[in-house]
Amino acid sequence: MSDVDPRGGARDGGNIFVVHKHAAPSAHFDFRLAIGGVLKNWAVPNGPSLDPRVKRLAVATDDLALGPANLEGSGTAGPRGTAAVEVWDHGTFDILTERDGRRLTPEEAFNEGRLLLNLHGQRLIGGWSLQRTGRGKKSNWLLIRMKEDGGLLRRPKAKVRQTTG
Numbered sequence: 001m002s003d004v005d006p007r008g009g010a011r012d013g014g015n016i017f018v019v020h021k022h023a024a025p026s027a028h029f030d031f032r033l034a035i036g037g038v039l040k041n042w043a044v045p046n047g048p049s050l051d052p053r054v055k056r057l058a059v060a061t062d063d064l065a066l067g068p069a070n071l072e073g074s075g076t077a078g079p080r081g082t083a084a085v086e087v088w089d090h091g092t093f094d095i096l097t098e099r100d101g102r103r104l105t106p107e108e109a110f111n112e113g114r115l116l117l118n119l120h121g122q123r124l125i126g127g128w129s130l131q132r133t134g135r136g137k138k139s140n141w142l143l144i145r146m147k148e149d150g151g152l153l154r155r156p157k158a159k160v161r162q163t164t165g
Helices: 106-112
Strands: 015-022 028-035 038-044 055-064 073-078 081-095 114-121 125-132 140-145
Touching: 015 114, 028 055, 028 106, 038 140, 106 114
Parallel strands: none
Antiparallel strands: 015 028, 015 081, 028 038, 038 055, 055 140, 073 081, 081 114, 114 125, 125 140
């Protein structure tokens, strides 16, 4: 992992992200962002989608120490037993979330429940959004790829057919 220091930080001083792919107990991805000295962690059952029209469920899970950012291999013991873990993607991120014309810190954006991110990874590159859908520490979030122009894709309203009588 050339752009991520083994101690959990980015070599260029930026914020790190990592996506782990787990093989068991049920295959899923963990999307992790270094925020506030810990890895904020979301379980994404179907993995990130590159299609901006697809919203992926991201379930908030326990924060982790920065050390596991580079964790990879089989036989990694966890609270649910042994599982194979693969670093599926990694890199750095920038926060794009703004309020009142000011860019928020990662902590502020997380606390507001709206993280607009620019990811600089091997697979995940460009604009992404993590949006909280409920309240509480273990709330659900949505992971959404942003359109290339930086905006979130909005589904078009259904066309209404007008009939003349």
